[in-house]
Amino acid sequence: xxxxxxxxxxxxxxxxxxxxxxxxxxxxxxxxxxxxxxxxxxxxxxxxxxxxxxxxxxxxxxxxxxxxxxxxxxxxxxxxxxxxxxxxxxxxxxxxxxxxxxxxxxxxxxxxxxxxxxxxxxxxxxxxxxxxxxxxxxxxxxxxxxxxxxxxxxxxxxxxxxxxxxxxxxxxxxxxxxxxxxxxxxxxxxxxxxxxxxxxxxxxxxxxxxxxxxxxxxxxxxxxxxxxxxxxxxxxxxxxxxxxxxxxxxxxxxxxxxxxxxxxxxxxxxxxxxxxxxxxxxxxxxxxxxxxxxxxxxxxxxxxxxxxxxxxxxxxxxxxxxxxxxxxxxxxxxxxxxxxxxxxxxxxxxxxxxxxxxxxxxxxxxxxxxxxxxxxxxxxxxxxxxxxxxxxxxxxxxxxxxxxxxx
Numbered sequence: 001x002x003x004x005x006x007x008x009x010x011x012x013x014x015x016x017x018x019x020x021x022x023x024x025x026x027x028x029x030x031x032x033x034x035x036x037x038x039x040x041x042x043x044x045x046x047x048x049x050x051x052x053x054x055x056x057x058x059x060x061x062x063x064x065x066x067x068x069x070x071x072x073x074x075x076x077x078x079x080x081x082x083x084x085x086x087x088x089x090x091x092x093x094x095x096x097x098x099x100x101x102x103x104x105x106x107x108x109x110x111x112x113x114x115x116x117x118x119x120x121x122x123x124x125x126x127x128x129x130x131x132x133x134x135x136x137x138x139x140x141x142x143x144x145x146x147x148x149x150x151x152x153x154x155x156x157x158x159x160x161x162x163x164x165x166x167x168x169x170x171x172x173x174x175x176x177x178x179x180x181x182x183x184x185x186x187x188x189x190x191x192x193x194x195x196x197x198x199x200x201x202x203x204x205x206x207x208x209x210x211x212x213x214x215x216x217x218x219x220x221x222x223x224x225x226x227x228x229x230x231x232x233x234x235x236x237x238x239x240x241x242x243x244x245x246x247x248x249x250x251x252x253x254x255x256x257x258x259x260x261x262x263x264x265x266x267x268x269x270x271x272x273x274x275x276x277x278x279x280x281x282x283x284x285x286x287x288x289x290x291x292x293x294x295x296x297x298x299x300x301x302x303x304x305x306x307x308x309x310x311x312x313x314x315x316x317x318x319x320x321x322x323x324x325x326x327x328x329x330x331x332x333x334x335x336x337x338x339x340x341x342x343x344x345x346x347x348x349x350x351x352x353x354x355x356x357x358x359x360x361x362x363x364x365x366x367x368x369x370x371x372x373x374x375x376x377x378x379x380x381x382x383x384x385x386x387x388x389x390x391x392x393x394x395x396x397x398x399x400x401x402x403x404x405x406x407x
Contacts, residue, residue, distance in 0.1 A: 017397040017398070018397060019044060020052050020055070020056070021395065022044065022397075023038055023044070024061065024062070024081070024400055027062055027079050028081045028394075028395065031080035032065050032066075032079065032080050033078060033080075035050065035053060035076065038053070053079060055404055059404055060085055061403065062079050062080065063079070063081075063082045064079055065078045066078065082105075083104050084104050084106075086146050086147075086148050087104055087110065087143070087144050087148070088105075088149040088150065088387060088390040089102055089133065089147065089149075089150045090102075090150075090383045090384070090386035090390065091153070091386050092154075092195065092383045092385065092386055093153065093154040094117075094154075095169065095222070096170075098117050100113055100114075100115065100132060100136045101113075101384075102136075102143060103384075103390070107384070109383075109384075110140070111139070113136055115132040117132065119171070120171055122171060122172065122174065122176055125171060126181060130181075147188060148188070148390075148399065149189040149190070149390045149393065149399060150182050150188045150189070151190070151191040151193070151386040152182070152190075152386055153192075153193050153194065153195040153199075153383075153386040153389070154192075154195055155168065155169055155194070155196075155223070156169055156173075158194045158241065159240050160193045160236065160240045161240060163179020164176065164179070169222070178190075178192050189399055191386075191393060193385070193386070194225075194240075194241060196225040196226065197227040197241075198385030198388050199376070199379070199384070200215070200226075200227025200339070201227065201229070201388040201391075202381075202384045202388035205388055205391050205392075206377075206378060206384065206388075207376065208337065208374050208375075209229065212229070212335070212336040212337045214229060214231065214334065215335045215338070216229070216329050216337075217341060218245065218322065218338070218341070219340075219376075219379070220269050220270060220340075220343070220344045221342050222270060222271060223270050224266045225243055225246055226245045227243055228333055228335075229335070230333065245265060246265050246266035247259050247261065247265070247266065249263050249265075250264070250265050250268065250321045250325065251267075254267050255267040255273075265321060268318060269318045269321055269322045271297045271342075274297055274314060274315075274344070275295060275296060275300070278300055278314055286310045287309065287310065288303070288308055288309065288311065289303060289308050290310060290311060298343060300347070301343065301345075302347075304349070304351075305346070305348075311347075315351055316350060316354045319351045319355050319357075320354055322355055323354060323357065323358025323362075324358050326355060328362075330367055331363055331364060336371070337372050337374065338371065338372070338373045340373065340374070341376035341379040342376075345375045345376065345379070348375055352373055355373055359371070359373070
């Protein structure tokens, strides 16, 4: 299997992968489930179901549980996925640090540690990152039964198909073949993705959009980005980076953005921009309980929730511009749910109504009816987005096929 999780395979192998994935997915999402029910729902021949389940059982990927109640004939044995026997290392790579976590296949975090990575070059960052992963694996040795994959999410521009990093906001990278290098160094299936897109996928598997096929996640942090879910799959676009809503122009006369344009959403709806706006207003003498020594995003959000006039004004402005762009994406993609993530959600009492007002004014009536705007359920679990890449590889059969062929 190639490092990025894309397998060049012939038609016969592709059919095997898709069929195995269909069976595993049903067991994972609907288990306990009988072979008869799998055949009915997958529309695969009973003989194929028998063969695939036998392979999955022998590999330890599924297990049989108590028999189901009889409906008149022989009692059917139920099957569930086995999640405790397999682990994956998942990493959130930030600008100056990395969170490394060990997950089992249910998405349960078994261990997590943060490592400082202040490196400034691609080569030194990779060396430090791989060293941190090695130390983490040594510390987790007793918790590991079978390690099957390693995954990394990061900010910037990523080619998720081949696991190549094209751009990072804080260091210069040049065609960084991160997935291939991880695969070579640790001998594991490796996946690399964008942090916000991967968080949207994690919300679909484990969080706020678990029962939604179509959703939009917007995260405000150092920048502003989105993850768009269409039919249960992350919408990636031609280069694998769809969702850069932070560079939609919302104020042509606004501040210059690092992308070179003026008035991008990120110049207003980003942690640094929010803090600078509050600092500027405080220096202008606007009344507030906030001080120049304590006006970080968290303090601003708490002040807004308490009704501080300056904090409310700034957060409402952020909500207004965020809402304009979110309304645009709703009209484009017609999602079932919108999720907001980032520290800004601490001011949910102010930011969510401001966003909702824009949606009510700008979104087609049919699109905004029964459309919840909610706070992320997983934003606190920083490495869960990386694990979502492993979960996806199990559900689409890429990783299952590799495990079946390499017992």
